[in-house]
Amino acid sequence: MSKKTYATAIRDVIAEEMRRDENVFVMGEDIEILGGIFGCTRDLYKEFGVDRIRNTPISEAAMIGAGVGSACAGMRPIVELMYMDFTLVAADQIINQAAKTRYIFGGKAKIPLVIRGQQGIGRGNAATHSQSLETIFMHFPGIKVACPSNAADAAGLLRTAIRDDNPVMFFEHKALYASKFEVPDDPDFCVPFGKADIKRAGKDVTIVGSLLYVSRALEAAAELEKIGIDAEVIDPRTLVPFDTQTIIESVKKTGKLVVVHEAHKVAGWGAEVVSQVVEGAFKYLDAAPIHLGAKACPLPFNIELENAVVPSVEQIVEAAKKVCNKK
Amino acid sequence: MAEIVIMPKQGLQMAEGTIMEWLVNEGEEVTEGSPLFEMETDKLTITIDAGSNGTLLKILRGPGDVVPITEPIAIIGEKGEDYSALLNSMGAPPVAENVESENETADEVTVESIKAEAVKVPRTGKVFASPRAKMLAEEKGIDYADVDGSGPEGLIIEKDVLEYAANPIQKTAATPLARKVAELENIDINNIQGSGARNKVLAEDVRASLSAGQTPVQTDVTQLDEELIPIKGMRKIVAERMKTSLSEMAQANHRITVDMTNSVSLREQFKAMGTKVSYNDIVLRCAAKALTEFPMMNSSWTEKGIILKKYVNIGMAVAIDQGLIVPVIKNIHLKSLDAIAKESSELASKAKENRLQPEDYTRGTFTVSNLGMFDIDGFTAIINPPEAGILAVGKLAKKPVVINDEIVIRMMMQLSLTYDHRTVDGAPAAQFLKRIKELLENPMLLI
Numbered sequence: 001m002s003k004k005t006y007a008t009a010i011r012d013v014i015a016e017e018m019r020r021d022e023n024v025f026v027m028g029e030d031i032e033i034l035g036g037i038f039g040c041t042r043d044l045y046k047e048f049g050v051d052r053i054r055n056t057p058i059s060e061a062a063m064i065g066a067g068v069g070s071a072c073a074g075m076r077p078i079v080e081l082m083y084m085d086f087t088l089v090a091a092d093q094i095i096n097q098a099a100k101t102r103y104i105f106g107g108k109a110k111i112p113l114v115i116r117g118q119q120g121i122g123r124g125n126a127a128t129h130s131q132s133l134e135t136i137f138m139h140f141p142g143i144k145v146a147c148p149s150n151a152a153d154a155a156g157l158l159r160t161a162i163r164d165d166n167p168v169m170f171f172e173h174k175a176l177y178a179s180k181f182e183v184p185d186d187p188d189f190c191v192p193f194g195k196a197d198i199k200r201a202g203k204d205v206t207i208v209g210s211l212l213y214v215s216r217a218l219e220a221a222a223e224l225e226k227i228g229i230d231a232e233v234i235d236p237r238t239l240v241p242f243d244t245q246t247i248i249e250s251v252k253k254t255g256k257l258v259v260v261h262e263a264h265k266v267a268g269w270g271a272e273v274v275s276q277v278v279e280g281a282f283k284y285l286d287a288a289p290i291h292l293g294a295k296a297c298p299l300p301f302n303i304e305l306e307n308a309v310v311p312s313v314e315q316i317v318e319a320a321k322k323v324c325n326k327k
Numbered sequence: 328m329a330e331i332v333i334m335p336k337q338g339l340q341m342a343e344g345t346i347m348e349w350l351v352n353e354g355e356e357v358t359e360g361s362p363l364f365e366m367e368t369d370k371l372t373i374t375i376d377a378g379s380n381g382t383l384l385k386i387l388r389g390p391g392d393v394v395p396i397t398e399p400i401a402i403i404g405e406k407g408e409d410y411s412a413l414l415n416s417m418g419a420p421p422v423a424e425n426v427e428s429e430n431e432t433a434d435e436v437t438v439e440s441i442k443a444e445a446v447k448v449p450r451t452g453k454v455f456a457s458p459r460a461k462m463l464a465e466e467k468g469i470d471y472a473d474v475d476g477s478g479p480e481g482l483i484i485e486k487d488v489l490e491y492a493a494n495p496i497q498k499t500a501a502t503p504l505a506r507k508v509a510e511l512e513n514i515d516i517n518n519i520q521g522s523g524a525r526n527k528v529l530a531e532d533v534r535a536s537l538s539a540g541q542t543p544v545q546t547d548v549t550q551l552d553e554e555l556i557p558i559k560g561m562r563k564i565v566a567e568r569m570k571t572s573l574s575e576m577a578q579a580n581h582r583i584t585v586d587m588t589n590s591v592s593l594r595e596q597f598k599a600m601g602t603k604v605s606y607n608d609i610v611l612r613c614a615a616k617a618l619t620e621f622p623m624m625n626s627s628w629t630e631k632g633i634i635l636k637k638y639v640n641i642g643m644a645v646a647i648d649q650g651l652i653v654p655v656i657k658n659i660h661l662k663s664l665d666a667i668a669k670e671s672s673e674l675a676s677k678a679k680e681n682r683l684q685p686e687d688y689t690r691g692t693f694t695v696s697n698l699g700m701f702d703i704d705g706f707t708a709i710i711n712p713p714e715a716g717i718l719a720v721g722k723l724a725k726k727p728v729v730i731n732d733e734i735v736i737r738m739m740m741q742l743s744l745t746y747d748h749r750t751v752d753g754a755p756a757a758q759f760l761k762r763i764k765e766l767l768e769n770p771m772l773l774i
Binding site for chain 1: 457458459460461462477478479484485486
């Protein structure tokens with residue numbers, strides 16, 4: 001085990017996988033000498049050269065299009081986007097090409113493509129650079145969606161993503177890059193997709209969150225413990241495939257559910273979780289589940305306002321108290 | 328804007344309700360969904376919640392008043408609001424003092440606007456429980472309707488069922504206000520004799536025990552190793568109805584023994600075709616046919632006269648944990664045997680699961696009660712008023728009988744008819760019972 005930051009864990013996995021498989025290469029903006037704006041490819045060009053750590057022009061559609069093409073041709077590309085907000089520029093490449101090519105070619109074309117980058121709040125990057133877009137990509141069959149909440153999950157999930165023969169959208173969180181966590185040194189350490197992780201076991205209420213909201217849910221759980229509520233915190237880790245079963249088993253135990261994410265609440269993935277739980281564990285519910293997400297407002301530039309738009313730890317505590325009928 | 332609270336209709340058959348207790352005093356605030364008053368119908372006692380927020384400006388009908396449905400019983404509005412126009416417009420209510428001076432404003436209020444106001448019905452007395460609480464109650468064999476809910480809007484949650492299961496003494500029926508008063512005064516509500524419907528403890532009972540300067544002492548029965556079961560709920564209803572039945576009617580009884588051999592083979596034929604028909608269903612079908620032929624057996628004695636009913640609704644007595652209930656198969660004279668079989672089995676399981684609606688056990692015109700499954704040879708049943716008769720069915724058993732001067736073994740069953748001699752004399756009652764016997768012995772006649 002080594003204690004690493006989230007950014008270093010990602011950089012190390014990219015390097016290890018590039019050493020392991022010569023078909024793995026990275027494309028992105030300013031990833032060569034700068035090492036990407038968060039340092040996830042820092043100094044890698046020195047070891048692997050500029051053919052495998054390739055700078056690209058500012059065209060997400062071209063980057064991802066090239067990724068789909070090279071993946072079809074047998075390479076295992078990792079495309080780094082500076083901001084996952086710009087997946088929308090390349091939506092056709094992702095949704096109509098990457099997600100569907102294998103299907104359209106009757107399984108004959110593999111698309112081992114990883115599209116990774118950061119999203120979310122924390123830096124006051126304003127409306128077009130602070131969004132949480134993971135929900136959108138859950139909607140289209142053909143793409144996997146991973147959302148690591150700490151350095152170990154980032155390492156294990158990224159390795160699984162690179163070795164997967166299907167396109168993976170890999171959502172990192174800008175506010176997590178500096179966070180540190182013990183990461184296994186095993187060069188084959190993989191976190192399986194579709195396996196949720198119980199970050200804190202508890203018996204009174206199930207709180208589901210991902211990315212930044214795993215640590216916020218854990219903070220809320222610590223607050224709840226002071227008033228006698230024992231919360232279980234579950235991180236789905238991948239949204240596609242989604243581990244409904246672990247959550248349902250937890251709700252069977254607790255009878256209460258709070259789902260929280262930074263993505264907008266309306267039609268956010270938390271609604272899907274609530275729907276699955278109501279379908280799968282209705283009679284076990286002791287209170288109507290609560291779904292928290294960002295307010296229906298673009299993310300503000302002002303950092304105080306940014307924080308006001310997304311769910312707070314206090315709101316998670318209040319929601320948990322409400323489902324537990326605790327005044 | 329002040330609005331009228333009306334006597335709510337709880338169930339199809341309800342025509343009027345009795346106000347038991349106001350849980351909020353005049354001038355106090357009410358919140359939507361919080362208990363407002365308790366009422367009693369001929370079937371049940373329920374707490375009605377306020378349908379809106381505001382101040383309880385005026386109580387129009389006090390405890391003990393019997394009020395027809397949709398009639399005004401109170402006014403809710405803003406504190407200090409002038410509701411005199413509303414008061415006048417609904418006609419002279421019994422307790423309105425200030426009506427005289429405000430008659431002028433009343434004239435301007437149209438009937439339509441009052442109707443619109445009066446439409447706002449308070450939330451019904453339905454009991455809500457979380458799915459988890461329901462599941463747990465079922466596991467523990469608890470009727471969740473007995474449990475007090477502590478969740479949002481009185482929702483019964485898991486914790487409430489667990490507490491109820493751990494402390495069943497809570498079963499003492501009491502109004503929420505009475506509980507609150509008892510809690511504040513630190514009195515054990517279980518020691519207070521209730522004066523409300525079904526011995527429910529009212530707030531005034533708690534106050535009375537307070538002013539008596541003592542919490543009621545334990546009755547001596549516990550020292551004698553006896554237990555005192557309060558008379559309430561279904562026990563009380565059954566007791567009252569049975570006592571009324573015997574004290575008001577002139578009940579007489581006939582018995583007859585029936586050769587069920589042909590009915591047994593009829594049942595076997597149905598069974599062979601994959602349709603489950605019970606002996607009781609065949610008895611129900613035969614009784615229904617006989618009732619159409621002997622309409623006096625299908626009547627009700629009233630002060631005004633004997634009501635002859637042109638429809639036949641037969642109730643079937645079902646024993647349940649809490650006592651006894653009689654779900655009714657409506658218009659049974661129009662139904663085929665397999666339809667009766669299906670309906671009776673549905674009603675019986677609904678009764679056992681406590682899912683019967685008031686419509687399911689009202690408007691019977693005759694009753695069939697069967698104790699054959701308990702190995703009872705025959706018995707005398709008590710009429711379920713206002714019906715005129717009840718048929719008691721004993722067990723089916725092989726018996727030696729004499730047919731054509733030979734002793735043979737036949738499937739025999741005893742029927743016992745209790746009838747109201749005020750309406751039906753001995754001879755027609757005997758003919759009626761004989762007719763049921765004929766039908767059971769020759770079920771081909773049913774066709």
